[in-house]
Amino acid sequence: MQLISLRPSCNSNCSSLSRKKENVSGGRLLNHVAQKLKEEPVNFLKTMAPPLVAAIIAFSPVIYPPVSLAQTIDIQKGATLFRQACIGCHDAGGNIIQPGATLLLKDLQRNGVDAEEEIYRITYSGKGRMPGFGENCTPRGQCTFGPRLQDDDIKLLAAFVKLQADQGWANTETNGD
């Protein structure tokens, strides 16, 4: 009685569906396999979960460097560009000139520049005492006296900085070229 009242929307469709299910040949065997599959992984996970979790925690800095993302952005090239143009002031994502404007996520967020486009814009045109590196950066006084960077390189740098910020600048040393 209860079941029927719990499924008020059940009409003729429902009964035809359940009839189909009953007619599946070997339905009992399938049920048995499904039951096994249901039980075994659970037992496996129950015994394996604690050591697995421990291993993941213990090795996470090793297991999760940005290696998997290296296909989407060229980490090596990003790291090389960063070393050439940015590391002088932003070693390990810091800021030796302006401590409140590091490339760490919390500063980027607080300063409202954690979006890749914002990082690109600052890198291109500069900001305050940070020189711009874009080929058409103006005015001159706001731009680097050193070599300018190609547009694609600035895009790559923005993606690189964003990625590093998201990952806490943990793998800077391992990204050597």
Ligand code: HEC
């Ligand atoms: C001469 C030192 C210097 C160099 C070289 C330099 N920066 Fe900066 N950078 C600064 C300073 C200073 C600021 C703070 C600017 C401000 O907010 O007024 C800054 C800010 C930033 C910010 C915003 C950080 C925040 O939390 O607000 C980003 C992003 C950034 N720099 C990226 C780069 C990149 C990428 C490069 C290399 C292409 C680079 N910088 C090279 C000095 C430098």
